[in-house]
Structures are given as structure tokens and as C-alpha cells.
Amino acid sequence: MQTLLLWIVTLATLVVFAWRFGTRLQPLFSARPVNRLDRPGERFSGMLGDIGLHRRMLRFTYSGVLHAMIFSSFLVLFTAIIESFGSVLFPGFTLAPVGGETWIAILQETFALLILVGLGMAAYQRLIRKPARFEGSRKGDAILIYVLATGIVASMLLEFASAIAITGTPNPYRPVSSLLAALLGQVGVDGHAAETLHMSFYWAHVLIILGFLAYIPGSKHRHMFLAAPNIFLRPLHPKGQLPAVPTLEDEKTPSGIQSFSDFTWKDLLDPLTCTECGRCQSVCPAYAAGTPLSPKKLIMDLRDGMSTGEAHLPIVGGVISEDVLWSCTTCRACMEVCPVHIEHVPKIVEMRRTMVEAGTLEPMLQDALTSFQSQGNSFGKPAKQRARWIKGLSFKPVDARNQPVDVLWFVGDFASFDARAQELTRMVAELLHQAGVDFGILYDGERNSGNDVRRAGDEGLFELLAQQNIDTLAGCEFNRIMTTDPHSLNALKSEYPALGADYDVVHYSELLLDLISAGKLTPKQGAAAQVTYHDPCYLGRYNGGFDAPRDLIAALGHDLREMPRNRKNSFCCGAGGGRIWMDDSAFHERPSENRIKEALALGDVSYFVVSCPKDVVMYTAAIQNLGVEDRISVRDLAELVTESLE
Amino acid sequence: MKITVILRLEPVLTEELELTNDARDVDREWIGLDMNQFDDQALEQAILIKEQTGAEVVAIAIEDEGTDRMLKTALARGADTARLIPMDEYDVESRSSRAMAPIYAMAIRELEPDMVLVGVLSNADIYGELAPYLAAHLGWPQASAISQVTLGTGQVTLRQEYAGGRSARLALQLPAIAGLQTAAQPPRYVAGSKLRDLLKVQIPELNIEAVPGADLAEATTLALPDMSGAAEMIDGDAQEIANAIHALLEEKGFV
Ligand code: SF4
Numbered sequence: 001m002q003t004l005l006l007w008i009v010t011l012a013t014l015v016v017f018a019w020r021f022g023t024r025l026q027p028l029f030s031a032r033p034v035n036r037l038d039r040p041g042e043r044f045s046g047m048l049g050d051i052g053l054h055r056r057m058l059r060f061t062y063s064g065v066l067h068a069m070i071f072s073s074f075l076v077l078f079t080a081i082i083e084s085f086g087s088v089l090f091p092g093f094t095l096a097p098v099g100g101e102t103w104i105a106i107l108q109e110t111f112a113l114l115i116l117v118g119l120g121m122a123a124y125q126r127l128i129r130k131p132a133r134f135e136g137s138r139k140g141d142a143i144l145i146y147v148l149a150t151g152i153v154a155s156m157l158l159e160f161a162s163a164i165a166i167t168g169t170p171n172p173y174r175p176v177s178s179l180l181a182a183l184l185g186q187v188g189v190d191g192h193a194a195e196t197l198h199m200s201f202y203w204a205h206v207l208i209i210l211g212f213l214a215y216i217p218g219s220k221h222r223h224m225f226l227a228a229p230n231i232f233l234r235p236l237h238p239k240g241q242l243p244a245v246p247t248l249e250d251e252k253t254p255s256g257i258q259s260f261s262d263f264t265w266k267d268l269l270d271p272l273t274c275t276e277c278g279r280c281q282s283v284c285p286a287y288a289a290g291t292p293l294s295p296k297k298l299i300m301d302l303r304d305g306m307s308t309g310e311a312h313l314p315i316v317g318g319v320i321s322e323d324v325l326w327s328c329t330t331c332r333a334c335m336e337v338c339p340v341h342i343e344h345v346p347k348i349v350e351m352r353r354t355m356v357e358a359g360t361l362e363p364m365l366q367d368a369l370t371s372f373q374s375q376g377n378s379f380g381k382p383a384k385q386r387a388r389w390i391k392g393l394s395f396k397p398v399d400a401r402n403q404p405v406d407v408l409w410f411v412g413d414f415a416s417f418d419a420r421a422q423e424l425t426r427m428v429a430e431l432l433h434q435a436g437v438d439f440g441i442l443y444d445g446e447r448n449s450g451n452d453v454r455r456a457g458d459e460g461l462f463e464l465l466a467q468q469n470i471d472t473l474a475g476c477e478f479n480r481i482m483t484t485d486p487h488s489l490n491a492l493k494s495e496y497p498a499l500g501a502d503y504d505v506v507h508y509s510e511l512l513l514d515l516i517s518a519g520k521l522t523p524k525q526g527a528a529a530q531v532t533y534h535d536p537c538y539l540g541r542y543n544g545g546f547d548a549p550r551d552l553i554a555a556l557g558h559d560l561r562e563m564p565r566n567r568k569n570s571f572c573c574g575a576g577g578g579r580i581w582m583d584d585s586a587f588h589e590r591p592s593e594n595r596i597k598e599a600l601a602l603g604d605v606s607y608f609v610v611s612c613p614k615d616v617v618m619y620t621a622a623i624q625n626l627g628v629e630d631r632i633s634v635r636d637l638a639e640l641v642t643e644s645l646e
Numbered sequence: 647m648k649i650t651v652i653l654r655l656e657p658v659l660t661e662e663l664e665l666t667n668d669a670r671d672v673d674r675e676w677i678g679l680d681m682n683q684f685d686d687q688a689l690e691q692a693i694l695i696k697e698q699t700g701a702e703v704v705a706i707a708i709e710d711e712g713t714d715r716m717l718k719t720a721l722a723r724g725a726d727t728a729r730l731i732p733m734d735e736y737d738v739e740s741r742s743s744r745a746m747a748p749i750y751a752m753a754i755r756e757l758e759p760d761m762v763l764v765g766v767l768s769n770a771d772i773y774g775e776l777a778p779y780l781a782a783h784l785g786w787p788q789a790s791a792i793s794q795v796t797l798g799t800g801q802v803t804l805r806q807e808y809a810g811g812r813s814a815r816l817a818l819q820l821p822a823i824a825g826l827q828t829a830a831q832p833p834r835y836v837a838g839s840k841l842r843d844l845l846k847v848q849i850p851e852l853n854i855e856a857v858p859g860a861d862l863a864e865a866t867t868l869a870l871p872d873m874s875g876a877a878e879m880i881d882g883d884a885q886e887i888a889n890a891i892h893a894l895l896e897e898k899g900f901v
Pocket residue numbers: 280283284285286287293294295327328329330331332333334335344345572
């Protein structure tokens with residue numbers, strides 16, 4: 001009788017579960033293809049590290065620890081679930097022969113306590129501590145899950161306790177349950193009454209489990225099932241390489257994102273996997289600046305759009321509004337921190353591409369991109385003026401188009417055209433000259449690398465610019481490319497290979513460090529200062545260039561004090577992804593000003609050291625806006641080196 | 647219905663200008679060329695008319711450094727055809743509107759449009775002479791400072807802008823010429839993908855046998871604007887600054 005009943009409710013629940021899950025996964029089957037099954041070994045080991053060791057989770061200590069407690073307990077208590085269902089569905093089934101009543105029992109008891117503590121911590125976090133990153137997450141869903149999970153564990157313990165109470169003999173392998181049994185005994189529950197109670201707790205236990213199972217497909221706790229596959233299917237291509245426009249074989253011009261089926265299936269799996277943890281939101285410079293973008297909300301809105309009645313809305317400009325999409329700096333902080341490896345940036349760029357194709361652009365961005373089309377730079381300056389910065393140098397740099405060189409210097413737009421950055425460009429040139437480096441530049445043959453043009457969503461323009469550079473470089477002889485600009489570095493190093501061009505690319509921080517190590521430049525020791533260093537997104541997070549700038553600062557004898565957000569967790573200046581060409585007057589607080597405050601909070605730091613021409617411009621302006629010129633000043637690495645040589 | 651749009655490249659004058667040694671022109675050594683923004687408006691207006699009425703749009707330009715790219719942009723924006731009028735830079739003394747008008751006029755005769763749209767003025771034609779010169783050559787009606795174009799059968803209705811927000815509505819017999827001030831919408835953005843698709847397209851030439859007109863006047867000296875001392879910084883707190891500004895406005899008779 002019991003067996004039949006349990007079969008019926010279990011099968012019915014499984015049907016509901018499969019149906020609820022299936023309808024949510026449905027859109028994935030009509031989405032665009034993408035290959036995410038290459039390098040399975042690497043995928044698997046990475047997945048184990050992220051799940052087994054909770055690598056990303058533990059970056060937020062409190063919730064990382066509580067999640068590890070709940071997660072590990074869940075694995076252990078799964079044995080109890082197997083026993084509960086197995087023993088009734090298949091009469092005679094028991095885990096006793098493999099230790100179900102001995103070592104497994106004691107583990108279950110221990111982890112039952114652990115999970116209750118974990119759930120308590122989670123509830124405390126959600127209801128009392130309320131970190132800002134939960135802003136916008138569905139609280140009711142989270143709380144219902146805590147209640148159900150607590151119900152499952154409590155009913156399990158009480159089921160064990162009432163079983164012990166029947167005979168009244170404590171079980172040494174079940175100390176917690178035995179203690180509860182003793183309490184039951186005290187209130188007079190034993191023998192027959194205990195038997196009835198046991199039966200009730202048993203059914204309560206299995207029914208709550210089934211209820212939980214039926215509920216899960218519509219809850220953020222879907223991640224119990226989807227986190228592992230989503231991590232397994234994570235992108236393995238270089239971080240700095242944006243996926244190309246997904247096109248089908250028979251498609252001439254890509255449609256952009258008109259319906260959910262224009263995304264890739266992985267783009268649609270991501271929203272279903274999102275745990276609403278808000279880690280992405282808490283590190284997002286655009287969110288901190290008060291723009292309408294929250295990477296978490298973006299993913300949640302896509303999820304709700306694809307699975308509920310918002311399917312009638314346009315996606316770009318409907319489900320996701322245009323100003324949300326334009327707010328992103330493509331800093332990648334969200335992707336770096338997301339515990340389930342959700343890919344925000346490619347989706348944002350894909351939707352931007354849709355807007356660009358339709359010609360609906362931010363006005364300032366339109367001016368910049370138009371200028372790229374006609375002049376090859378965003379400054380609206382004639383291409384002929386690109387190498388004008390060389391005026392005032394003590395020598396004339398070699399034209400790498402006419403003469404083989406060891407180092408080809410790809411200067412980049414900001415370094416070439418911006419008045420403040422030009423000074424630093426000249427410094428770099430003098431340093432290289434002084435150190436006897438055999439280098440050359442492309443003069444007016446250089447175009448913007450297209451890195452940020454691509455991220456602003458203009459794929460065709462990126463290809464035009466990239467191809468012009470690749471063609472020019474093909475006519476030059478050199479061993480490696482050097483650039484001061486992390487954005488150019490990213491394009492040359494990570495993006496151009498997809499177009500068939502492969503170069504050895506170094507950042508000037510590496511080259512300057514090499515020159516000092518090789519004794520070609522000898523800094524004077526002594527004039528040490530307390531400095532802090534800002535990791536540019538496209539040097540650090542995207543291309544792993546964390547150490548060379550730090551080693552260089554140390555080699556110059558300065559004392560580096562790290563800001564709390566450093567290296568991988570660096571906070572974007574706000575200029576990336578084409579944001580530098582857009583209007584930021586609606587920002588409540590510019591990311592660059594937020595960052596300067598972080599540096600000021602370190603106390604007596606006199607230099608804010610940067611290694612990107614855009615940063616020089618951004619942070620100089622931020623310091624002026626905050627009126628703190630007397631407390632801190634921006635120093636580019638090239639300036640530091642030059643000063644220490646004088 | 648056929649519309650011809652004239653597109654002109656002009657020197658980018660936004661910054662870092664230098665004069666030639668004889669101080670009669672800007673030094674073009676470091677200067678780039680870009681589409682005249684009023685011509686850009688004319689192009690946009692032509693495309694808008696095309697979208698509303700199905701008119702055919704032909705963009706023409708006289709060869710210079712970058713004309714090819716400019717005409718491709720016009721195609722990407724929606725022009726049906728583009729024609730490049732070849733011109734060797736050493737063959738022409740001047741590219742003033744008066745000098746170029748006979749060439750444009752001949753091209754227009756060849757293309758036989760119902761309507762010619764051109765920017766009202768340009769950096770090199772600050773008095774907006776091109777449209778009137780063309781009208782004189784062709785014997786067509788023309789109006790300048792136009793902000794609205796409505797094509798009808800045999801005639802076009804134009805809105806002509808005056809100072810102080812006033813405007814007049816004019817009806818002109820077709821074929822006619824309009825010097826455009828603004829289009830009904832700001833020029834749209836063309837995604838790079840459209841330009842990329844046009845990369846290999848060859849813009850057909852339109853060979854014109856016409857003698858450039860002679861200039862009636864020539865620049866004797868050109869001077870860069872003197873910016874020194876043009877700005878006065880007012881110090882003090884908000885109240886003091888406001889008082890100082892008020893005093894200045896009063897002194898100059900603005901309030
Ligand atoms: S890339 Fe940076 S700015 Fe864009 S959503 Fe992610 S964290 Fe925010």
C-alpha cells in the first residue's frame with residue numbers, strides 16, 4: 001500500500017518536475033549553435049575546481065562558507081534521501097550493508113547540524129545583514145527554499161528520533177536523533193505513539209522533498225541542476241576575444257537579436273542558471289555609478305523575458321532597455337566573479353550590435369564612430385596628424401613601414417592624439433631611444449585597433465579597422481609589437497588572431513622592466529614614494545598583466561600600497577567598451593572618482609600609478625573634479641621611470 | 647522622381663590649423679577632409695524623401711582625397727547610385743563654388759534629376775553660393791536655408807528659415823534646386839558592416855567636359871582667430887560670481 005502510494009506521488013512529481021523544467025529549457029532548442037564541447041578534460045577539471053573547491057564562491061567569505069556548508073551537507077544527506085525513497089519504493093532496499101547505520105549514519109547526523117547552521121547563516125544574511133547585492137533578487141523565493149530545506153532536515157531528524165523512541169534505546173551512531181528521541185520520551189511519546197509519529201514524519205519528509213523538487217524548476221535554485229553543466233560549458237577561448245556574430249550557414253546578413261532564438265543556446269542557458277546572488281552587481285562599475293545597468297537584473301530580465309509573457313516585446317529596447325545596454329564598460333568584473341560563469345559581456349555586445357545595425361546610437365557615440373569611419377580615429381583628427389606627437393622629440397622615430405625593426409610600437413589613438421597622453425608617449429619614445437631599443441612606428445599607416453569599436457557593437461567597422469592594420473603590419477618586418485595602450489594590446493593579442501594574424505605583443509610595462517633588468521636603463525634609488533597602482537581592465541583581467549607593472553614599481557624603489565580592489569578585482573575607470581565616447585552626465589558618481597576615493601582611503605599615498613593612456617586622462621579629470629590635487633596625483637609608469645632616471 | 651545630391655569634402659577645421667607661407671590659405675599638409683555637414687543634411691533629406699515616396703537618389707561628388715569613401719557612405723546610407731566626377735588636383739586652380747558650378751551644372755544636365763539638394767553652405771563657401779550659381783547655370787528656380795522639403799507633382803514645397811524662428815513656405819516649379827540647412831531628422835548612422843560590404847564596390851565615374859569658372863575675388867590674407875585674452879575668469883563663491891556676471895550683462899546692455 002505504502003509502496004504503491006509512494007510510487008504514484010513520486011512519478012507524478014517527476015512528471016511535473018520534467019514538464020516545468022522542460023518548458024523552461026525549450027527555447028534553447030531553437031537557439032543558434034555554438035560549440036562548447038571542445039577540450040572536455042579542461043572543462044571537467046575546471047568544473048570540479050569551481051564546484052568541489054568553491055573557488056569563486058569563497059571570494060565572498062561569509063556566503064562562500066555558508067554555501068559550502070549547505071552544499072556539502074546536501075551531498076551527504078542525499079544518502080538519507082536515497083534510503084527514504086529506496087526502502088519504500090523497492091521493499092528490502094537498505095544502505096545498511098555499506099554502513100547506512102554506522103558511519104553513514106554519523107555523517108548524516110553531523111551534516112544535518114551543519115546544514116541547519118548554514119541555513120541559519122543564510123537566513124541571517126538574507127534577512128538581517130541584507131547586503132546590497134541582493135537588491136532586486138527575489139527574496140520570497142529564497143526564503144521559501146530555506147523553509148523547505150529546513151523542513152526536509154527537521155523531518156528527517158524527527159523521523160530518525162521517533163524510530164529510536166519506539167524502542168527507547170539510544171543509537172550511538174545517531175546522537176542528535178537519540179537526543180531528540182529522549183525529548184520525545186519525556187513528553188510521553190514511545191511505543192505505539194512513536195510508531196505513528198514515525199510514519200507521519202516519514203511522509204512529511206518525502207512529501208517536502210517532492211514538493212521541493214516540483215518547485216525547483218521555477219526557482220533560482222534550478223542552479224542545483226544547471227550550475228555544473230553551465231560551468232562545464234564555460235567559454236575557453238581567450239578572454240579578450242569576443243565571439244563573432246553568430247550566423248547560420250544559409251544566412252547572409254545576421255539578423256541581430258530580434259527574438260530569443262537569435263541568441264546562442266548557451267546565452268539562454270546562462271539566465272536559467274543564474275542564482276540571483278548579485279555578486280556581479282556588487283562589482284559592476286556601471287551599477288555603482290547609478291546607471292540603470294545591473295548585470296544581475298539584465299540576466300534576470302532575459303530569463304523572465306524568455307520564459308514568461310514578455311515574448312511579445314522587442315528584446316533590444318523592450319525586455320532590455322537601450323540605456324542599460326549602453327551603460328556597460330565591458331570591464332568583465334561581472335564575468336570574473338560569477339560563481340556559475342555566466343557570460344554577460346558577449347550578450348550585451350550582441351544586443352549593442354543589433355542597435356548599431358539599426359542605426360539607433362547614443363549621439364556622442366555616433367559622432368565618434370562616424371569619425372572612425374572617415375578618419376580612422378575617434379578624435380575627428382585627420383589621419384595625417386597621427387604621428388604629430390613626435391614633434392619635439394630629440395630624434396625621429398623609424399618608419400617601420402620602410403625599415404625592419406625589432407620592436408614595432410603600435411601607439412594607439414589616445415597616446416597619439418590626446419594632449420596629456422602625448423607627453424607620456426614622448427617620454428616612452430625617449431626612454432626606448434635612450435635604452436637603444438631598435439623600434440619604429442607606423443606613422444599615418446596606423447588605425448585605431450578597433451577594440452572598443454567592437455565592444456560598442458560595430459562589428460563591420462571593427463573588421464575594417466582591423467584589416468587595415470593587419471594589411472599594414474603585413475608589409476612590415478619586426479619581431480614583436482609593443483604598445484602602451486591595453487585596449488590596443490587586447491585587440492592585437494586576442495582579437496586579431498581570429499582574423500588570421502598572430503603577433504608577439506608586449507605591454508610597455510614588460511618592456512621597460514626588461515630594459516631595467518638588462519641594465520639598459522638604470523633608475524636611481526632613493527626617491528621612494530608611497531604609491532598605489534590601478535590595474536587597467538584590458539591589461540589585467542583580460543590579459544593577465546598583473547605582475548610586470550608591480551615589479552616595475554618595486555624596481556624603481558617605490559612602496560606599493562594595494563587598494564582593496566586590486567588585480568582580478570580591479571575597479572574599472574569607466575572608459576572601456578566605448579563608454580569614453582558616450583555621455584556620462586547621468587552618472588551619480590563616475591567610476592573614476594569612486595576609484596580615487598578608494599585610493600585616498602589608503603591614507604598617505606602620493607601617486608596614483610597607471611599604465612594606460614586612457615587612465616591618465618580619466619583619473620587626472622577625476623582628481624580635478626574631486627578637488628584633491630593637493631593630496632594625490634596621477635603618474636604613468638613612463639613618468640615614474642623617467643623621473644627616476646633624472 | 648529623381649533627386650541628385652551634391653556632396654563636398656571640406657577641410658576639417660576643428661583644430662590645429664596652420665596657414666600657408668603666403669598666408670592666403672590654410673596649410674593642407676596636416677589637414678584631413680570630411681563631408682560638409684550641410685551636404686550630410688541634404689543627403690539625409692534625400693534619403694527621407696526616398697523612403698516616403700520611392701524617389702531615386704543619386705549622389706555625386708567631384709574627386710578629391712577620400713571622395714570614394716564618402717560616396718560609399720552615401721550608398722550605405724541608402725542612395726541608389728553614386729557617381730564620381732574625375733578631377734586631377736593639379737588641373738584646378740580653385741575649388742570655389744563659382745569655379746565648380748559649371749561642372750556640377752553639366753553633371754546635372756546629364757543626370758536629369760527633378761530636384762537637386764545641396765548643403766546651404768560649407769567651410770569653403772560660407773556665403774552659400776553654390777545653389778544660386780547652379781540655378782543661374784541651369785535656369786532653374788532655387789531657394790536656400792531650407793529645413794523642409796515636400797515633393798509634389800511638378801512642384802516642390804519648401805520651408806525657408808529666417809532669423810528669429812520665422813520661416814516661409816515656398817512653392818517652386820520642378821526641376822528645382824534647394825540649399826539645405828537641416829533635414830527633417832539628424833543624419834543616421836551607418837553600421838560599419840554596410841561599409842565593409844561595399845569595400846569592393848567600384849563607384850562609376852561621370853566624365854564631364856566643362857571648363858571651371860573663374861574666381862571673381864581672391865583671398866589676399868588669411869588670419870587665424872586670435873584667442874588670447876578672449877576669456878576672463880571670474881573668481882569667488884557662487885554669489886560673487888553671479889553678481890559679477892550680472893554686472894557684466896548689465897554693462898553690455900543685455901539685461
Ligand atoms: S562588464 Fe563591467 S560594466 Fe559591464 S555589466 Fe559587467 S561589471 Fe558591469
